[in-house]
Amino acid sequence: MRSVRRSARDWMPLGWLIFLAYPVAGFVLQPRGPGEAALFWGVLLAFVVLYVAAQWRRGGDDTVWALGGYAGSLVAFLLMVPLVGAAACSFLVYGSFMAGHQPSRAWALTLTGFSTLLLLGLMVWQRHLWAGYSWSWAVPAGWALTSGYMLFGAFGAHLGWQAREARRELRLAQVENERLAADAERERIARDLHDLLGHTLSVIVLKSELASRLTERDPARAAVEIREVERISREALSEVRAAVRGYRGGGLAAELARARVALDAAGVRLTVLGTVPVLPPATEASAAMLLREAVTNVVRHARAGAVQVSLVSIPGGHTLTIQDDGVGGHAPEGTGLNSMRERLRAAGGTLERDGRQGTRLVAHFPTGAGDELPALAPGRVVL
Structure with missing residues (x-):
């Protein structure tokens, strides 16, 4: 059952791309010029390519991909904020999610913390981008909700990375166990064959040589030796058959x-x-x-x-x-x-x-x- 398809676990990260609907809606619902459209769709396409490559890659250093994905998300956020305002926060959530796909939980949480502070600073510095929201509750609530999503994404992604590594190590251990079992089985078969046939074949060789020398001098004695060789050979064959039945696993x-x-x-x-x-x-x-x-x-x-x-x-x-x-x-x-x-x-x-x-x-x-x-x-x- 060698599977060539992707499981639901592999497809799940693509499902999170649905949240790009927020920046897309924020962009298309307003009249835009050609330059803004080129910038928006170019950044969006580059981000999607980076995200898919980071999630479905095969090989490479996890930390490098995590940091690269996080940096790409951060750049996308900064470029999108002037175009779609608060809807660009989706890219920060994606960045925290990608930052979690590596061995260091501390790094993932540190980068996520930096994103929350960056968002807070941008809210204070560029207040006009949030002019349509209430600063008494909507803006603080939005910051807290976005920060919560980022922390949840980073922590959940890190747990997923740990589970993936555990499965990989289990597969490697299984392969190693099979290799060791095969080596042990080969050694056992070699010992059994030596014990079963080593002495017997030596006797057969000696008696065959003796029968060959006696063929002209004492044909009757040579015939006896040949019959003895036949008897020993049949016994050895029976022993080998019994051993083979044992090799078939019991x-x-x-x-x-x-x-x-x-x-x-x-x-x-x-x-x-x-x-x-x-x-x-x-x-x-x-x-x-x-x-x-x-x-x-x-x-x-x-x-x-x-x-x-x-x-x-x-x-x-x-x-x-x-x-x-x-x-x-x-x-x-x-x-x-x-x-x-x-x-x-x-x-x-x-x-x-x-x-x-x-x-x-x-x-x-x-x-x-x-x-x-x-x-x-x-x-x-x-x-």
């Missing part, structure tokens, strides 16, 4: 245990409905593989708070359902789910995905198809 119960650890680390609650029925080995391996892929997607993309898993026996097979309460949607599926769907289709099963309320995966494993499922492709285990 079945669905073991995968559920790994899923619980991974989801707990991501702050997601896992609920398993009912008990896990006995499945054919290949069907159980496929169900475990689908669960692994679904959990990986939940941790990386879903932004979910809870996941429910159920596996029930129905006439004609078994149905595995995995439901999360995350962002859902209908973004293109990744390679893992596509491969899983093809494997199930080849065996007469189905895999359905519904993204209307979170993400819901429903897989049907037909009865008797367990031994017909294609061999499992290697996949990553989330630890």
Whole structure:
């Protein structure tokens, strides 16, 4: 479920641009000359470009972008005040919002405090811009309300920045855990193969060389050695097959245990409905593989708070359902789910995905198809 769309969280900053309606209305409702129109629309367009670039950028130093966005908003405010008067205060609010998108809360609040003092000084210095308002209550109330919006915007933006950084660090930790798990698994497999085959292959080589030397001098003894090589080889093959079965993860119960650890680390609650029925080995391996892929997607993309898993026996097979309460949607599926769907289709099963309320995966494993499922492709285990 590799998402290529933007979530509601990504689009939200664009929604705040609606408040530019105040300076726009303040400008268009009065007769303007060509020079004023060029200045107004030029400054407005430059500000919108800066704002969108600061919100949707990928990479770069957060502090530099925050300070640049704040400075741009301040310039826009100073240029707009002579044109639209009090309506230009919207740019100060945007500036405080952008100032909050960086590591230092102190910097964000300091810049916001400077904006409030700048606004107060401008009100006193350029009193004629507020000539239509009452200085007994309207102007002070407007200053207090605008200052409150600026403080709220700076503080809220900083909390959003912290949440974004926490999600980023969680993703990095997840990737690092997967890398460490893969390294540990490779080391374990290397040790197991050495223990299983190191001595056995040495014996096979020695006995094969002995049989080769005895072929002409003692054919009967050579035949005995060759049969011994065959016996040892078959035993080694059985041991390797047993080890491979162990590498496949211990079945669905073991995968559920790994899923619980991974989801707990991501702050997601896992609920398993009912008990896990006995499945054919290949069907159980496929169900475990689908669960692994679904959990990986939940941790990386879903932004979910809870996941429910159920596996029930129905006439004609078994149905595995995995439901999360995350962002859902209908973004293109990744390679893992596509491969899983093809494997199930080849065996007469189905895999359905519904993204209307979170993400819901429903897989049907037909009865008797367990031994017909294609061999499992290697996949990553989330630890």
